Amino acid sequence: MRDQAERLRQLARGYQKAAPKSPIIKQSESRARVITVTSGKGGVGKTNLTVNLALALAKLGQKVLIIDADLGLANVEFVLGLTPKYNLLNLLDGGYDINDVVMDGPRGIKFMSGGSGIYQLANLSDAQVQKIIGEVVLFDSWANIILIDTGAGLHRNVLNFVMAADEVIIITTPEPTAIADAYAMIKAYAAHHGCAPLRLVVNRVLEAEEGQTVIDKLGKVAQRFLGVGVTNLGFVFEDPNVLKAVKSQVPVVVAHPETVSARCFDHIAQRLLYGREVNQPSGIKGFFSKFIDLIR
Ligand SMILES: Nc1ncnc2c1ncn2[C@@H]1O[C@H](COP(=O)(O)OP(=O)(O)O)[C@@H](O)[C@H]1O
Ligand SMILES: [Mg+2]
Numbered sequence: 001m002r003d004q005a006e007r008l009r010q011l012a013r014g015y016q017k018a019a020p021k022s023p024i025i026k027q028s029e030s031r032a033r034v035i036t037v038t039s040g041k042g043g044v045g046k047t048n049l050t051v052n053l054a055l056a057l058a059k060l061g062q063k064v065l066i067i068d069a070d071l072g073l074a075n076v077e078f079v080l081g082l083t084p085k086y087n088l089l090n091l092l093d094g095g096y097d098i099n100d101v102v103m104d105g106p107r108g109i110k111f112m113s114g115g116s117g118i119y120q121l122a123n124l125s126d127a128q129v130q131k132i133i134g135e136v137v138l139f140d141s142w143a144n145i146i147l148i149d150t151g152a153g154l155h156r157n158v159l160n161f162v163m164a165a166d167e168v169i170i171i172t173t174p175e176p177t178a179i180a181d182a183y184a185m186i187k188a189y190a191a192h193h194g195c196a197p198l199r200l201v202v203n204r205v206l207e208a209e210e211g212q213t214v215i216d217k218l219g220k221v222a223q224r225f226l227g228v229g230v231t232n233l234g235f236v237f238e239d240p241n242v243l244k245a246v247k248s249q250v251p252v253v254v255a256h257p258e259t260v261s262a263r264c265f266d267h268i269a270q271r272l273l274y275g276r277e278v279n280q281p282s283g284i285k286g287f288f289s290k291f292i293d294l295i296r
Contacts, residue, residue, distance in 0.1 A: 022108065023099050031283025032065070032143040035272075036165035040181025042152035044173045045203035047075040048242055050149040052253045052262070056269035058107035059253075062144045065102070069114040069161050070151040077113060080105050081249030087115030091135045092128055098135040106254050110143075119157060122295040133288050140283040145272075152181075154188045157295075163192055164290035166281040169233060171201045172218075174210050179218060186218075190226040197279075198222075199233035201268060211235025233271055236264040 037050045047070070054064040068076040077084055086101045102110045121129065139146060150161045162168050168189070172182035186198065200218060202211040215232040222228045239261035245252035253262040282290070 021099070021104055031140045031281045031286070032146045033167060033281045034146045034148065034165050034284060034287040035167045035169060036148045036150060036161045037169045037171065038150045038158060038162055038185065039152050039171045039178070040154070040183070040185040041172070041175075041178040044152070044171055044178050045236065045242075046070075046152070046171055047079055047149050048246070048252070049169070049171050049201060049203065049236070049265075049268075050147050051076060051079045051251045052265040053269055053272070054105075054109045054145075054147050055107050055251055055253045056262075056265045057145055057273065058109050059266070060269055060273055062273070063108065063142060065110045065112065065139055065143045065146045066105070067112050067114055067146060067148045069118055069148050071114070071116060071119060071157070072151055074113060074115070076111060076149050078249060079246060079251060080111060082111060084111070084113040084115075087113045087117040088132060088136075089115070089117030089120060091132050092124075098138050106251070119295070121292055129292055133285060136288060137285045140285055143284075146284055146287075154184060159188060159192060160291055160294045162189060163194055163294060164287050165196055166279070166283075166287070167197050167199070168194070169199050169201060170230070171203055172214065173204045174202060174214050179214060183218060183221065186222050186228055186230060187226055190228045198228060198230045199272075200230050201233050202235040204238045205235045206238055208235065231275075233275075234264060234268040236261050236268070 037046050039046050050066055054066050057064050066076055068074050082103050082105060084103055086096065088101060090096045090101055091098065102112045105111050148161055148165065150158045152158070170182050170185055172178045189198065200215050202214045205211040219230045222230045237260040239259055241256040241259040242252050242261050245255045248255060252259065253265050256262055
């Protein structure tokens, strides 16, 4: 079992070792879509969705950056089997640039640990904030999509990531408590006058109808009582390979690409890419500007 886990880790690392670290270089004038992944209840699958969706999008040719903004449980690095040395705040130290704070993951995705640095942005001077924004803006021309993995719950520091994003994905399981907490998150979003598109993923379903029932019900009550539209982004089947992948630190879409959950992640990536047109994204620069206004 141990040997197999190590073999899988080596397999995943092989993506990185095959080529030297790929630098972030300017590719276009367009702006990345900044999408925050969040939930009401903890442990419902945000981190696994973020990582596997990023990899599924990369398979479709997208350049994807993941930012781990879950301060309490920085799990993206664990699921990806990476150990970041630096975070955003290191950009203020002489000699570091954006290429030092990102890591390469499988399929060419990139990963940046927000670390505690992301919350300390509130205490920085204007010049320091501008320095950081000046560096991260390179992501707009490199990435097509930026996924931000957050913690759970209605804390202000989670909501700020939700409020500053171009789009929001809320994930829940079919459990009544998780659904109630997802509703509470949508309610908080509405109360703060959020207007970015909200999409729902139902995780750990035993059959497709279960996912459809949750989205139908939640969508209806959100529309009726909050006046908020929530669209269906898809569901993910309950799958023991998800836990196996977490244990081996190789994401399930890489370790078990044909398993039921991996196919669901592929499906969700397609919906996100080819679904309804969204507003012109404000990109990473727009995101950071809004985020800093919110936390200051
Ligand atoms: N589709 C799934 N099938 C089976 N287990 C899952 C699935 N999604 C998540 N899990 C389990 O739930 C755990 C928590 O998932 P995680 O993505 O870390 O949640 P969160 O980021 O919301 O706290 C995983 O380690 C895994 O054991
Ligand atoms: Mg998590």
